[in-house]
Amino acid sequence: MIHIFAEPTLPAAVQDELRILLDEAFPGFFNGRTHIKQQPHFRIVTHQRGNLITRVELDYRVIRVGAEGVCICGLIDLCVRKHCRGRGIGSRLLEEGEGQARKAGVAFMVLMANRRDIYSRHGLEHVQATKRSATAGAAVAILR
Numbered sequence: 001m002i003h004i005f006a007e008p009t010l011p012a013a014v015q016d017e018l019r020i021l022l023d024e025a026f027p028g029f030f031n032g033r034t035h036i037k038q039q040p041h042f043r044i045v046t047h048q049r050g051n052l053i054t055r056v057e058l059d060y061r062v063i064r065v066g067a068e069g070v071c072i073c074g075l076i077d078l079c080v081r082k083h084c085r086g087r088g089i090g091s092r093l094l095e096e097g098e099g100q101a102r103k104a105g106v107a108f109m110v111l112m113a114n115r116r117d118i119y120s121r122h123g124l125e126h127v128q129a130t131k132r133s134a135t136a137g138a139a140v141a142i143l144r
């Protein structure tokens, strides 16, 4: 079952489950925390038989593109418990994240990824890093 939590409403029990998932999916990065720098705006999580098996975070921003202010949604650290991978669970959460971003009327969905497979299959396009942006592996889906 999919749940969406606004960050201030995230229950302590879900935070504890997130720590386990994050430390398994990204060893050495979270070190027991539930976020790296900033807390996200929303968390989307899925439970299966009472256990948290997957999560992704959404962050909303307005950026300037030329003269226009454009709403974008950052999709952060999609991950699935190891024993549940390869069954389309990550894809379903990606679709849910995209659905939420569409409902919010954003123009672009943006994420950083080392590997592109799952994202390119869902229509995200790789954006070449420029000299001013050192981030490799950025991907963008145009939603508007």
Ligand SMILES: CC(C)(COP(=O)(O)OP(=O)(O)OC[C@H]1O[C@@H](n2cnc3c(N)ncnc32)[C@H](O)[C@@H]1OP(=O)(O)O)[C@@H](O)C(=O)NCCC(=O)NCCS
Residues within 6 Å of the ligand: 025, 026, 077, 078, 079, 080, 081, 084, 085, 086, 087, 088, 089, 090, 091, 092, 112, 113, 114, 115, 116, 117, 118, 119
């Ligand atoms: C990426 C991840 C969320 C996919 O979840 P999932 O439930 O297995 O996803 P699906 O079953 O819908 O799709 C599986 C496909 O995802 C792709 N995939 C696997 N690992 C991936 C990764 N690290 N980054 C991008 N795509 C990946 C593969 O193409 C895989 O297909 P295959 O098994 O036929 O090779 C999961 O492997 C995971 O949690 N990995 C560790 C955390 C991570 O690297 N997250 C991505 C951060 S950018």
